[in-house]
Amino acid sequence: MVEWKMNRETGVLDRMDERQLGYFFDVDDTLYDHLTPFRKAVEAVAGVNEAFPYEAAYHRMRYYSDLLSLELGGAGAMGTGSPMEEMRRSRFQLALAEFDIELSMEQAAAMQAAYIGCQYEIEMFAGARELIAELVRAGHVVGLITNGTGEHQMNKIRAMELDGLIPPAYQFVSGVVGWDKPDGRIFAHVNEVTGTLPANSYYVGDSWRNDVVGAVEAGWTVVWFNHRGTAPESEHQPHYTVKSYAEIAELLL
Template sequence: MGSATMHTTVFFDVDDTLYDHLLPFRKAIQGLTSDRPDFPFEEAYHRLRYYSDKLSLELGGAGAMEAGAATEGMRRRRFQLTLAEFGIQLSDEEAAEVQAAYIGCQYDIEMFSGSRELLAKLAASGIAVGLITNGAGNHQRRKIEAMRLEEFVSPERIFISGETGWDKPDIRLFRHINAATGTTPEQCVYVGDSWRNDVVGALGAGWTVVWFNYRGAQPESDDQPHHIVADYKELADLLTVM
């Protein structure tokens, strides 16, 4: 990353950018789908993410992420709504069991190949590395600890929506991050997988955006990310020349 571009900081999304978030979902529901070898896990996972975002916003977004019983009810409900679309009906008790299994699996994390090496390389080269993630503070911090990301990311560059009060794609979150880190939009690169949350949000804030599109998804709007990569080799090559 050359000085001519003024890029001094690279922020990463966490879920589905540093590791495959589909794997915990697959593990959590495998007992419900054992008689369906062709079950469309990836399609169902995308529906779970849709309902997670929708129901979270109905609760109040980032400000309600730690809302106790209401949040737990939302998390159960997202599984009920998701799996109902695929012919699987869950009682409240069954949904709670799936949710508990899902949460448990999320702390046994295998990062994407090359991701840890890239974080180390960036940090060693003097590039500041940060994280921006939607979710409840305690939950997301347990994932960050499980991946030992503190080795590369200083605490003041970890931003979690449940702690800041704004969810991606709200541009106020990105502006808050610029103010908190003493950076400008022109200095910041953001790497994320979600079109709506990551690409649209960071573009709106004037950041340089790298869409981490390892699933081969289609754009959801006319917005134009600056770069698109499919894996960490491509990302490492890109950041080397930016």
């Protein structure tokens, strides 16, 4: 069956190329190690030692971040100001309380400040940039889909110097688009804008809830970047599970 999409510039229908492959990547903890700024922030404020279970605490922080963000209406609704700052403090308080560290509001604010302060000191995972560049050279549609506020996420993308590889029009930030993963509308929006079809779209991401669940339900092919060895959280089935960019490159290229 031939599918069509409306060209927003010309106002006419364009035929969608059924052969066009689209490769899309999550940002946080998929393109770069998101644990690094978390670890630095916890060390700076809580003064814990090497034995502290940073990875487990990090997962709980991301859990509360998603939960509290959803309660506030998602990244598109939060914007900036008090609700956003309170959410960012609370996620640290709730997560670390599970590890017997009680943070005052002042400590949580200091931890958030330290976290943001080093979040843009980004070093991409080995092989990530090379893979993206190779997919672009091969003529595929390549893009990013990430949850968060526009300015915050775009600062990370710029820190990784990805504008030269991925067109800004293919950088989809939930706070700008209006829907947070795993909402299927953000994946449908990406297909519409890029002229790709769900059946020919691949998504690489680390988050089970946001990336695996969201992309599977959108009808995309899902590559779960499970580099932290976490357990599935539902009955959804990623098409591929990998632990390194060497594996991802072997699969996609």
